[in-house]
Amino acid sequence: HFMESPGEAALFEHRGPLWEWYAKAGFSCDFLHYGSPAERLVACVPHDRRVILVHDCCITQRDIDLVMGHFTAPVWWCLCPRSNRYISGLEPPVELLRRNRLNICLGTDSLASNDRLSVFEEMRMFPGIPLPELLAWAARGGAQALGMEDEFGEIAPGRRCGLTVVSGLDYDTLCLTPASQIRRVL
16 A cells, blocks of 8 residues: 555654554654655665555655656556545546556455445546546556466457456547446356
């Protein structure tokens, strides 16, 4: 989980609800000297390690620049908008991620913060994003983020895949609508 809430950044500034919780529990945070979650990440994780940063609701351009300037291996920005809506009401800065041409994939988090583990339901949270881009985030992006792109993520010889039909699209914009549905074919 990375930059899921404003409290993560505030913790590094010795303030906010996480800081107060740690202090009340008597825990010391020996990692706060890094200055921010992004600075801690780049200081602690080797540049050639593949990472998946989940949630990303509170990232800034500075965070993106720090992270992308450090890693030579793929960095995946995994969005779980239904979980975020349940936990904090925050939304990830999708346009910032898209402008930076970052690797985006979709996740569901867990049943602790989501009533469905459906990537399609996560896709529905981005009504203005064209379906081909959403499908890339959901299928190929997810497979690549997990290092399983040789087996999953697209329809190709030698790959295991399922087929679904998405109906109820806005065919002018190729975007999902409130009436959009998915049905598994294979």
